Amino acid sequence: MKKRLKSCIPALLAAAMLSGSCTTVFAAESDSHLNVAMFMWMEGLDPAEGWNGWTTMRCGIGETLLTANENMDVVPCLADSWEQVDDLTYKFHIRQGVKFSNGNDMTPETVKESIERTAEQNSRGGNLMLDSIEVDGEYVIFKTTEPYSAFPYYLTEPMCIIVDTTVDTSNYNNAPVCTGPYVCTEFVTEEKYELAANEYYWGGKPGTDTITVLNVADDTKVSAILAGDIDVAVAPSATTLSQVEGNDSIEMVKVTGTRENDLEMNCREGRPTADVNLRKALSCAIDRDVIAQIAGAGYAQALGKAFPDSVGYDEGKEVESQTYDVEKAKEYLAEAGYTDEDGNGYVEKDGEELVLNIALRSNASTAVYQAMQDMWKAIGVHVEIQLMENTSEIRESGEFDFMSGGWQTVNNADGQSYLKNRWSDNGPDNYTAFHSDAFQDVMERLDAAFDYEERVQCFVDAEQVLTEECPTIFLYANENVTLINTDTVENVTVFPIDYYMITADWTAK
Amino acid sequence: MKRKMSPTMKKAWIRFAILVLLTLIFVFFALFASVLAPFDPLESHYADMLKPPNSTYLFGTDQLGRDLFSRILYGGKSSLLIAFAVTAIISTVGILIGAIAGFTGGFFDNVLMRFSDMLMAFPGYIFTIALVSFIGIGLPNMILAMSLTGWTYYARISRSLVLSVKNNVYIEQARLGGASRIRILLYYIIPNVLPSLLVNIFQDIGGKLLTISGLSLLGLGSPPPAPEWGFMLSEGKNYMYSAPWMLIFPGLVILVSVVIFNLLGDCIQDLMNPKENVW
Numbered sequence: 001m002k003k004r005l006k007s008c009i010p011a012l013l014a015a016a017m018l019s020g021s022c023t024t025v026f027a028a029e030s031d032s033h034l035n036v037a038m039f040m041w042m043e044g045l046d047p048a049e050g051w052n053g054w055t056t057m058r059c060g061i062g063e064t065l066l067t068a069n070e071n072m073d074v075v076p077c078l079a080d081s082w083e084q085v086d087d088l089t090y091k092f093h094i095r096q097g098v099k100f101s102n103g104n105d106m107t108p109e110t111v112k113e114s115i116e117r118t119a120e121q122n123s124r125g126g127n128l129m130l131d132s133i134e135v136d137g138e139y140v141i142f143k144t145t146e147p148y149s150a151f152p153y154y155l156t157e158p159m160c161i162i163v164d165t166t167v168d169t170s171n172y173n174n175a176p177v178c179t180g181p182y183v184c185t186e187f188v189t190e191e192k193y194e195l196a197a198n199e200y201y202w203g204g205k206p207g208t209d210t211i212t213v214l215n216v217a218d219d220t221k222v223s224a225i226l227a228g229d230i231d232v233a234v235a236p237s238a239t240t241l242s243q244v245e246g247n248d249s250i251e252m253v254k255v256t257g258t259r260e261n262d263l264e265m266n267c268r269e270g271r272p273t274a275d276v277n278l279r280k281a282l283s284c285a286i287d288r289d290v291i292a293q294i295a296g297a298g299y300a301q302a303l304g305k306a307f308p309d310s311v312g313y314d315e316g317k318e319v320e321s322q323t324y325d326v327e328k329a330k331e332y333l334a335e336a337g338y339t340d341e342d343g344n345g346y347v348e349k350d351g352e353e354l355v356l357n358i359a360l361r362s363n364a365s366t367a368v369y370q371a372m373q374d375m376w377k378a379i380g381v382h383v384e385i386q387l388m389e390n391t392s393e394i395r396e397s398g399e400f401d402f403m404s405g406g407w408q409t410v411n412n413a414d415g416q417s418y419l420k421n422r423w424s425d426n427g428p429d430n431y432t433a434f435h436s437d438a439f440q441d442v443m444e445r446l447d448a449a450f451d452y453e454e455r456v457q458c459f460v461d462a463e464q465v466l467t468e469e470c471p472t473i474f475l476y477a478n479e480n481v482t483l484i485n486t487d488t489v490e491n492v493t494v495f496p497i498d499y500y501m502i503t504a505d506w507t508a509k
Numbered sequence: 510m511k512r513k514m515s516p517t518m519k520k521a522w523i524r525f526a527i528l529v530l531l532t533l534i535f536v537f538f539a540l541f542a543s544v545l546a547p548f549d550p551l552e553s554h555y556a557d558m559l560k561p562p563n564s565t566y567l568f569g570t571d572q573l574g575r576d577l578f579s580r581i582l583y584g585g586k587s588s589l590l591i592a593f594a595v596t597a598i599i600s601t602v603g604i605l606i607g608a609i610a611g612f613t614g615g616f617f618d619n620v621l622m623r624f625s626d627m628l629m630a631f632p633g634y635i636f637t638i639a640l641v642s643f644i645g646i647g648l649p650n651m652i653l654a655m656s657l658t659g660w661t662y663y664a665r666i667s668r669s670l671v672l673s674v675k676n677n678v679y680i681e682q683a684r685l686g687g688a689s690r691i692r693i694l695l696y697y698i699i700p701n702v703l704p705s706l707l708v709n710i711f712q713d714i715g716g717k718l719l720t721i722s723g724l725s726l727l728g729l730g731s732p733p734p735a736p737e738w739g740f741m742l743s744e745g746k747n748y749m750y751s752a753p754w755m756l757i758f759p760g761l762v763i764l765v766s767v768v769i770f771n772l773l774g775d776c777i778q779d780l781m782n783p784k785e786n787v788w
Contacts (some may be wrong), residue, residue, distance in 0.1 A: 219747050239747045290555045294572055297751070362646055362728035365747065367572045370734045374553045374573070385732050387646045456747075 032209045032508040034489055037216035037224060038193075039234035039498055045161075045184055045193075046172035048121040053158030059193055059213055060206075062161030062178040065092055065111070066152060068413035070495050074153060078106065078162055078179060079140075087147040087450070088131070092140045093109045099200035100164040103182040113165035115142075115155075122159045123428050127417060147448045149455060152419035153414035158499050181504035191215055194415070195502070207491060207507035217460040223442040225250060225483050231508070232401045232492060233483040234501060241481065255480045256310030260303055261295065261406040263358070263372070263473045267434040268398050272354060279470040281332035285379045286372055287324045292476035295368045300478040306419070306463040307409050308477035310496070313459045320467045322474055329379045338380075340499035346382040355382045356401040359394055362387040368475070369404070395431050403431055408498060415459045416446060423462075424470060434471035521779045528773045535766055539585040546579035550736045559752045569754040571744060576760055580736035585762065587731065588738050591652060592717040598656045600710050603663025610664065611671030611707070612694050622668065625661035633658050634720065640731045648731045651724055655717065666709060670702035704781060712774030713765040724761050738763050 008057065047053030047062060050060060056062040065079040077084065079092040098106040112133045119125040129151065131143040144151050154160065163169065164177040174187045181201045186194035195211040216224055221236035222243050244250045265273035273279055288302035304321030307313050333339075338347040338354055347354050358369050366385060375382045383402075394400045401489060407429075409418045421429040422445050423436070446458035466472065482494045491505040514522075538545060547567070555572035562569040568577035609622040628636075640654035674680070676699060683697050724730050725739030733740065738759045745755030 237747055239751060240749075242751045287555070293555075293558065362642075364728075365744075366733045367744065371553060371555075371573050373734060374551070385734070387732055389642045389646070443741050 027184055032207075034208050034211045034232065034506065035094060035230040036211055036213050036502065037230045037233040037236075038213050039501060043189060044173035045176045045187065046169075047161040047176070047431050048125075048161050048163075049173065050123065051159075052173065053118075053161050054181075054499040055193075056176060056178065057158035057499045058163055058501035059180075059184065059195055059211075060182040060504065061176060061180045061184055062158065062163070062193070063180045064158065064162065065094075065155045068156050068396065068495075068497055068500075070493055071415045072410065072496055073145045074156060075414050078111070079155075084152070084450070085141075087448075088144050090142045090144075091136075092142070094138055094140055095202070096138065098179055098202040100177050100179055101198045101200055102164060102167065102177050103200055104164050104166060104177075105219060106162060106164075106179055108138060108140045110165050111140050111162055113164045115160060117163070117165060117169070118159050118161075123422065124157075124159060124417075127157075127420070127428075128154055128160075128254070147450075149447060149450045150412070150414055150416040153412040153416065155412075157412045157417065168258065182211060182502065201504065203504050206504040209508075211502060211506075213502070216322075222483070225485055228384050228485070230505075231485045231489045235498070236483060238295070238297040238478065238481070241297065241299060244483060249485060251484045251486050253482045253484060253492075254299070255482075255494050255496050256308070257300075257477045257480045258308060258311050258410045258496050259406060259408050259480070259498060260308055260477050261300075261475050262307070262404070263369075263402050263419075263475065264405050264432045265471060265473070266398065266401055266403075267432045267471050271401065272356065273401055274337045276469055277332045277336035278338070280382065281329045281336060281338075281379065282376065283322045283470050283473045284325045284329035284332060285375050285381070286322075286473060286475070288322075288377060289324075290375075291368055291371060293306045294371050295506050299481060300476045303466075303474045303477045305474055306466050306472075307415060307459065310477070311410055311415065313415060313456050314463060317460055319460060320464060322467055326379060333379060333381070340380050345377070345380060349379040353382060355384060357384050357386045358392050358402040358404070359386050359388060360404065361391055362389055363377045364404075398431075398433065410497065411499075413497065414455075415462075416455075417460070419443065419446075419462050423466065427443040432471055434463055434469075436469050436471075437470070439465045462478055519545040521776065525773075525776045526781060528769060528776055531769050532773060535585070535769065536589065536606075538582055539589045542579075542586045543667060546576075546582045548576035548579040550575065550580040550583040552576075559748065559755075561752070562754055568758040569752070571741070571755055572752070577754065580741060581738070581758055583765075584736040584738045584741060584759070587648075587735065588718060588721055591648070591721050592714050595652055595655045595659065595717050595721075596710060596714050597605070598652070599659035599711070600663050600706070602656070604655050604667040604703075606660065607664035607667030607669075608694060608699055608702070610669045611668035612675060612690070612698060618668075619762035621664070625664050628658060628661045629665075631658075634723070635732055637720065638724065638727065638729065641724060643680060646729050646732070651721070652777075655720060657711075659717075662713075663706065663709070664730055667702055667706060670705055671698055674698060674701050707776050708778040708781065710774075711777055712771055715770030715774070717769065718763065718767050 042055045044052040045056045047056055063078050065077060066074050067077040071076050077411060078095050078098060080095040082092040083399055085091050091265060094111055095500060099440040100106055112135055115133060119128050119130050129148045131145045134141045139344045161178055163172060167177060175184050182195040183198045184193050185196045193213040194212060197206040197209050219240060221233040222240040224230045225233045244252060265279050267274050292300045292302040304323055305319060308414045333347060338349045340347045360366060361371060368454055369385055373385060376383045395403055409415060411417045420443055421427045423430060423434050423439055425435055425440060442458055442462045442465060446455060449455045449458055480498055484492050488509055489506060490509060491507050493503055550676050557570050558574040559572055560566055560570040568581060571577055587715050602786040604781045606621055636658050637654045640657060641651055644650045680693060680697055683693050722739030725737045728743060730740060731737050741759040742756060
């Protein structure tokens, strides 16, 4: 905390100075400006730190060597061509003439150092499996430690945003120097990011001079756009969308979501949910259609497996999903050794009543969890909802039964990182300490699968393991809804992957 | 000697009677929630989610299809009970501490009053929120936090009241008659200051109802699915446009109950200061 405060002071000063200078520069030109309600507010912009790169990407500040377009195809960006040399080696040609927002040239050396910086500092850096990076003229050559088919996809992940490493990077959480169409001129914690067009942008002049990216609560996004306070709102609460249905000037763009919502169960030794039969019983008791209706108000689909249909991996394949079956739930419960002996409506094992806790943040919407609590009561499982100010502590310590989760399933336009991070041994997001030999096997096969069809088969196999061993209760996948005020802004592209948001094309009318 | 009641006093008594009646109705509904409620407040009807008020569901249903009328009845039970409990705790503790401080004076008085000054220096509501967040969210903790911050007000008032009566002749007389200090405090002083404090106590019930609702609204009260007026508001706010009844009815009962208790406090005050013009 102290460290953060210290680093904030020069940052704020710099931001203040920058914003001061920017207003003078841009006031002279036309003043096209947009206000945008951020999707998922996060603090900080340094791609080498945690998930911060996702915000940098959403704000149009940072770019990666490869990127995924609106059809989820991986296409060149800061690298203009690339090839796989052998199972371990990838050769990228770095786009020439690209400048950072401070005017410095982006060179293969800075690309190398930037990726190395992320690989070292980011907790997910190990996912790159990098052995070495070499510069060869205009090329950068990556070598992985073992055959790793996900590598090129990984370069699209926002943590691999290329930053200028030749200057002081200590302030990059507030003002990173990248190559995207916009630069951050001011970051007010919990409030906003002020963006200004990057005068050195290699793709030409961005469509808008300045953009304010605001932290607006999902519940109030609809009201804010109706009031004219914002021009684009990403991911407003589904329950509020009825207000804009049929509105002429506000366009509602829906993209089939690739983000899932679930409840994960603690698989640690000694926890009741370490028992696979109990986990399956809990899963079978949930009527996902009802849950999707409660959560999505018509803008969400029930989900019983790891990948939503929109991802398309299991299209045309026979797959088992988690299903709603109260009788089966009771069977699993009996198999796990739980019965209601004292007749109070709740099951016991060895004379002790089973009581499970769902830990939620005090400001979270509890409707879905109350419904689940009610559904579990129907099979005799006593679940309590526990509200707390901070759930990350118990997530780290492992002292929980259920933890709610919502993840992008195809980060990097590929399912590997979602699967690996969440459910493999030592996965950085494997909060439930789930371990499965079968799952590990599939992950190993996946790493060596360079053929697309083979990869997809691995994704489906992994999905099957998760249905079978049930570490997670999949609940629903919501549609990505973006509201656009067509009177004030045009050329807004909506991407299925939600870390893409602001592009150079956004134009204020 | 019997005196004829002045018209203003008569009005005050009528007002008092009406308010007491209303209070009793509220308390009655709260106490007999389990008999009066048409549905189990926790029972979900997934086929009837977000239904507007109709003949089956008097106040409509919420996002899980639970009957709002039943939830409001049950919520009243817990809200009123907590408000009464908290007010009872803080007034008893506060009055006692204030009376002891005022009666004994000196060092003891100084320490207690400086301590209460210290607590009063914090904005009460924010202090309560901070305390709940710190010791953990839940009903017992909410009561504890509200009690820890609420007693100082009573201590202050009762101390000053005690100071104003403790030098009266009848106290001297009691002392000369050989009454012990505890006896003087309990039988001579507190009965004399209590009526003035009654006004504060009744007015405070309304205030506490509001605080409880506020804390629940922020998710700091009883954990879901327990029905609680403030929490129902918090659940309803996402549906402000699509299902306004989820906000209207809990909001209305909070408003009405707080107003009733505040008016009752005012009315008692009027009755105790008959010289002042009422209405």
